[in-house]
Amino acid sequence: IAGITQAPTSQILAAGRRMTLRCTQDMRHNAMYWYRQDLGLGLRLIHYSNTAGTTGKGEVPDGYSVSRANTDDFPLTLASAVPSQTSVYFCASRPDGGGAYNEQFFGPGTRLTVL
Amino acid sequence: GDSVTQMEGPVTLSEEAFLTINCTYTATGYPSLFWYVQYPGEGLQLLLKATKADDKGSNKGFEATYRKETTSFHLEKGSVQVSDSAVYFCALSGGSQGNLIFGKGTKLSVKP
Numbered sequence: 629i630a631g632i633t634q635a636p637t638s639q640i641l642a643a644g645r646r647m648t649l650r651c652t653q654d655m656r657h658n659a660m661y662w663y664r665q666d667l668g669l670g671l672r673l674i675h676y677s678n679t680a681g682t683t684g685k686g687e688v689p690d691g692y693s694v695s696r697a698n699t700d701d702f703p704l705t706l707a708s709a710v711p712s713q714t715s716v717y718f719c720a721s722r723p724d725g726g727g728a729y730n731e732q733f734f735g736p737g738t739r740l741t742v743l
Numbered sequence: 744g745d746s747v748t749q750m751e752g753p754v755t756l757s758e759e760a761f762l763t764i765n766c767t768y769t770a771t772g773y774p775s776l777f778w779y780v781q782y783p784g785e786g787l788q789l790l791l792k793a794t795k796a797d798d799k800g801s802n803k804g805f806e807a808t809y810r811k812e813t814t815s816f817h818l819e820k821g822s823v824q825v826s827d828s829a830v831y832f833c834a835l836s837g838g839s840q841g842n843l844i845f846g847k848g849t850k851l852s853v854k855p
Binding site: 730732736 | 833
């Protein structure tokens, strides 16, 4: 089934630990995004990638890094987790035709708790 | 910069009631507009979209019309069901990184 998968589904992490959230899509979309969802704040962009080999910072990039070695995978890394990074993280991708006016497809999310 | 404002709720309705969730936007260009729905414990799903002024998006009994003159994209449904209980997000395209810009979400609870 075509779509976006994310792993893990949920995680409890001790502050200071390193964590990588995985995201894989099989739709061959060039553009991919990481958002975090916090109550009362909606979704905010963390990092994005317009194509394999390129990445960029979004609205709330501090404490996060990404890589895009190929079209399908877009992992998000927390180098040293802090409690304020407790959130639900969504990976998304966007079809190429129509550019930025297209809708995005979302993964099921990763619920991360940093203690 | 571009932004989306939607009523925050929560909204509680009885089954078969009429639903309106207001959404207004600020944008410098001509964005596409979207409504996404998030059911409990799930990710976001596209509910409907409109790509230009006066377009009406519709799906599953929900409708929204792209009103450029009032910069609005209000979501409506004539008769809600318990299964419509979810969080609804209004969003626009046109973020500088090609991202979507979201409202804060409106939680809808429908009681039998």
